[in-house]
Amino acid sequence: MRVDEYMYNVMRCTRCGMCRTKYNYYIERVCPTGEFSSGFEYNFPRGKVSIARGILEGDLQYSKELAEVLIMCVGCWSCMEQCGAKDTRTGLPLINPGEITEAMRADCVDLGLAPKAYQYLARNIENHNNPSGEDHKDRFKWADGLDIPTGKSDTILFVGCTPAYQRPEIAKNSANILKAAGVDFSILENEVCCGFPANSAGFINLAKEYAEKNGKALKDAGAKRVVFACSGCYRSMMIDYPKLVGKLPFKLIHITELINELIKEGKIKLKQGINQKVTYHDPCHLGRHLGLYSVPREIIKAIPKLKLIEMFPTEKNSWCCGSGGALKLVHPGMAVEIAGVKIKQAEKTGAKAIVSACPSCKTNITDAINKNGSKLKFYDITELVIKSMEAA
Ligand code: SF4
Ligand code: SF4
Structure with missing residues (x-):
């Protein structure tokens, strides 16, 4: 066992x-x-x-x-x-x-x-290469008209199923930020699910198969560095892949880590001020799982006029948004109720918006904002970076 x-x-x-x-x-x-x-x-x-x-x-x-x-x-x-x-x-x-x-x-x-819901998720990955059963041929629809190379490159932007299908704006923003900063990168033509949902639901052999597929595709693409638009895929390749297929021989980095580096190197210029009070929600996959707490906060603080007010509890004590472990698929109502706690915590700060860096958190927290009739807004961090990069 x-x-x-x-x-x-x-x-x-x-x-x-x-x-x-x-x-x-x-x-x-x-x-x-x-x-x-x-x-x-x-x-x-x-x-x-x-x-x-x-x-x-x-x-x-x-x-x-x-x-x-x-x-x-x-x-x-x-x-x-x-x-x-x-x-x-x-x-x-x-x-x-x-x-x-x-x-x-x-x-x-x-x-x-x-359970049936997990079998459904696994079948979707097997048949469509993504857990929600979307058509595989639509995986790169988000990139239509963006002129993003798909050939070999040292740097590969690994997009992930959730940004590709449910949160295309995060995929677009990530690619546009890299383009604007002059990063030479490609997307992976044969990208498939990272395998995280399968691994989490207990389908270890399936997760292993998908880890092998992505590992090979990245190797064939000449990757030296892989940048993730999705916190779940990043966590999966950092934590699960070493157990499933061995440590990948590439530098793995989340989009927020690269953005922060590019800001420090002066390749991303945050010109436009955003006059708003925001609070930051720590996605579990970036925070507790990988210890990435300060990087997104440094980005927020680098945006002129944007004021960060911390929630309580935060960082390692942060309350989860409730969407992980396929709960959003199996018990969507409970997932939104869990996120309702986060809405109350954010409202208490007096902030006008919640900022985070995870496509699944965005969907579930936005659903909770709507369900609770809250006046809060939600921004993915890439959205704020793009906004601030625009000429004033
Ligand atoms: S906190 Fe206590 S009850 Fe919970 S897992 Fe640890 S030892 Fe067990
Ligand atoms: S949902 Fe509960 S049992 Fe599962 S990891 Fe979070 S705190 Fe632990």
């Missing part, structure tokens, strides 16, 4: 509950799916670790019902951040209930117990 790999970690759990509620000047919620589902212990991280222990000790068996319970995790890693069980030498967390849940999902897939 794949959960066997986590035996040592699971057995370190003292069932203390710090992953359910944290004290951060006042009592705060930690787990989005636990808080917004039935409220039963099995929907919280501590319950997930107890389920894993039951399986490892032979007291519980995998079943279709258990596979449904395991859907309730957005993989935000907020629980891991709060968990008190740390490696005494490195200080790093020992227990990641999000990863343990993914390992149990993978066991369910291996046993033929995958």
Whole structure:
């Protein structure tokens, strides 16, 4: 069983509950799916670790019902951040209930117990190269009329399924920023899903197949550096690919990291002031998963007249937007309810807009703004950069 790999970690759990509620000047919620589902212990991280222990000790068996319970995790890693069980030498967390849940999902897939919604997602990837079942031939529709090269290049812009189909403005802005800064780059003609949704749902062999496809396509394109327009794809190639196919031999960098570099080198000139108060939402895949907290904030602060006001909680304690782990696909209503917490936190700051750097966060937070009748606006960070680059 794949959960066997986590035996040592699971057995370190003292069932203390710090992953359910944290004290951060006042009592705060930690787990989005636990808080917004039935409220039963099995929907919280501590319950997930107890389920894993039951399986490892032979007291519980995998079943279709258990596979449904395991859907309730957005993989935000907020629980891991709060968990008190740390490696005494490195200080790093020992227990990641999000990863343990993914390992149990993978066991369910291996046993033929995958929930229908996950099977649908996997079939879409197999048949259309993207998790939402869009037509593969439309993958680069966003680039129509933009004159973006597709040949060999040292720098490849890896766009990802979500920007390509659902948030084409993020794909366009990313490409236009690179063009305007004089970066010599190409897009990958045979780009396919990064495999992250398959990996997260437990379809490890499928994720591996897609990791191999992208790795080969990047190699054939002569890539030395891969720039990501999507935080999920970036996280996938940084964290999952080394386990699936080995570390990729290219420099991997998120679009915000490259933008920040280009600003510092004077290749991106932020001329136009944006007179607004904004707050920044940390996407889990960039923040907790990869530790990218300061870069997007440096970009926001570099835009003239733009004022950043921090939300509470933020950075490693940030509340997830609720769209991860395919929750937006399986329980869209719950995903938007989770994002509703973020809207309240943002409104409290007095900011007029939420800025972030993830296409999935943009969709879910925008849905929550609309559902809550909030006056907040949402900007992807690339949108603000493009705006500020325009001649005053
Ligand atoms: S996972 Fe960590 S924080 Fe949660 S109950 Fe176990 S030891 Fe405590
Ligand atoms: S990763 Fe996030 S959603 Fe999953 S159990 Fe931990 S806190 Fe809950």
